[in-house]
Amino acid sequence: MDFQLSDEQVLLRDTTRSMLSGYDTETRNKVVDTDPGYNPQVWKQLADTGILGLGFDPQESGPLEIMVVLTEIGRRVAPEPVVHGALGPGALIAERGDAEQRKLLDAVAEGDQILAFAHTEPGMRSETGKVTTTAVQQGDSWLLSGRKNPVLAGDRADTLVVSAALPDGGTGLFLIDGSADGLTRRPYRTFDGRRGAQVDLDKTAGTPLGESTDATAAIEHAIIRISSALCAEAVGAMEEALRLTTEYLKTRKQFGVTLNTFQTLTQRAADMYVSLELARSMSLYAAMSISDGNLDPVIAARAKLQIGRSGRHIAQEAIQLHGGIGMTWEYPVGHYAARLTAIEHTLGSSQDQLHVLMDNLDSYDLAKL
């Protein structure tokens, strides 16, 4: 067992941290409020450091580096769509795409192309369940019809990776050009300041990602990878929310004394720390498992359940221990709460994760890592 970052990983962490250091709340709010919803210069810098191509080449660095980077993104609630616009769908193309399709990844890694994984559908209660979007073959081409929502980073994705039911059963994956005929997107902001879209497909031409066969396993892998990245991002957000809270308790005065004089507050901050460390452990577990080549949906569910519980606890307490200032748009802590809430409800809620674990409960006696 070894939980230490390598020297290269420490360097990557520090580089990412300094790259994002310009994101104070005012700057971030301004960026989030104007199109494209992130800072193109930061996006370019992320590309130049190789961050937007992490995990595309199985020979190169991967899950642990993604974890390191995403924790820094979480720490600053940076709005750049690194996971949903690049790494998540990119890994799908890397896993399943043919040589020609994988060339697209160079443009993604260079920051010139944005992707989106269009999988979730209205009324879909489980991310690994059946999709209603259909794909039919006409001659040499495939036509897709259906509604995808929410599609994170779908507001400006150049290429979408779309899941659709295959004629002979199973779920396929298709690449669709963002400007294809029959594709309508309605872009919007999410409550945490990110961007997304509803994407409607009406006999829209798509190319099978790799073979036109069932891609359920690849979809599951994508969800596991994205979950792990989101867990790492949440850990960064929790860390910063707790840091802000402890700073506030040390400096804010009431009744003539600083708030850390009141044990009712410091005891609660200690519980936040416990929640943070448990979340960090599970985030490490998820990333290290993927790094070992173990793409296990149960491990992903374990990590995301803990992140959901810890994230909710820390977000709520961070606001409460700040008092009124924590409710304001101009103060950072509420934005961390919003992001943590969004992460809990992206690609399966805590309750969904619990269902995965419940369904698996009978298959072993002793709970094991």
Place this chain on the structure above:
Amino acid sequence: MRLALTAEEAAFRDEMRAFFTTEIPADIRERGRAGHSIFPDDIVATQKILNANGLAVPNWPVEWGGKDWTLTQHQIWLDEMQLASVPEPLTFNAKMVGPVIAEFGSQAIKERFLPATANLDIWWCQGFSEPDAGSDLASLRTTAVRDGDSYIVNGQKTWTTLGQYADWIFCLVRTDPQAPKKQAGISFLLFEVNTPGVTMRPIKLIDGGYEVNEVFFSDVRVPADQLVGEENHGWTYAKFLLGNERTGIAGVTRTKVRLAEVKERAKALGALDDPLFAARLAEVENDLLALELTQMRVSSDSADGKPNPASSVLKLRGSQLQQAVTELFVEVAGADALPFEAGEGIASPEWAQHAAPTYLNYRKTSIYGGSNEVQRTIIASTILGL
């Protein structure tokens, strides 16, 4: 970063597993698993076997029977012991007084006590808490007054766990009532519990059992050469002891074994098909794995051997989860939890009859070893700087 054990660590785990499951008698382990160890016999017998094989006190200095192990090896030793339901070495000997004597005692005291302590030839009990000194331990009032070659001890201790089996007591006493700080006038004294003037009175607890005691001292004459270290330096030794006590107190693997048993009972009774119950069980399992990983992080941290403040997290969360599992037992038992030691012919199974008393008994875990409020204070001050 690497999740898996190294080949050496895996070999060490296999060695420990083989030892615990073959060298410790099955009946002792079975009673340990069910929570019905025979006191003091099972504890003494086990510790003597462990000690004969050099596995009773690995945390001690090597020259006194300790092992030059990595923190990960220590954790594996503990996990495998708990996995096999082996009664652990007596805390008062192995984790409390032994390390204090080894660190701060004179050569004469070490030679006199350490071998017998490792082998459990002496059963130690702890004389720390007093009626008016619980979490505020330093306000203790038991006095020791020097009289020639002796100290005369007067006062009262309480919550002395398993004192009814003890041969000796290690005791915090006030030797300088005039010291400017209350922490400064305390000493660490050892004496036999059958010394004239010592009275041990058991305290009945809410589960109906006896585990802790009050100890009264009336002009107890203690030879002065049974003082550990220096007079009035006892608080330093006490803090050292309490830091060690927190380490390994989380009981993660023991709780996992208990949780597997709840699951087995629930399955047999069909309770696992109840989604409300299954959800709670799955959540506690997940909580436990998160704690296990946190413990792995702490134990693989290249620390300097000092107690890690993160051990407060382990104690706090570990005790909560130990308690959570006892609650699940009561829920699975249902109405069968109501009869207690009801005798032959009663339909309620024995495990169910013990579920509620165990639940009540385990409320202790968030109080002892530094209450969970004390652990939160340590986290807030030491880690968060509040």
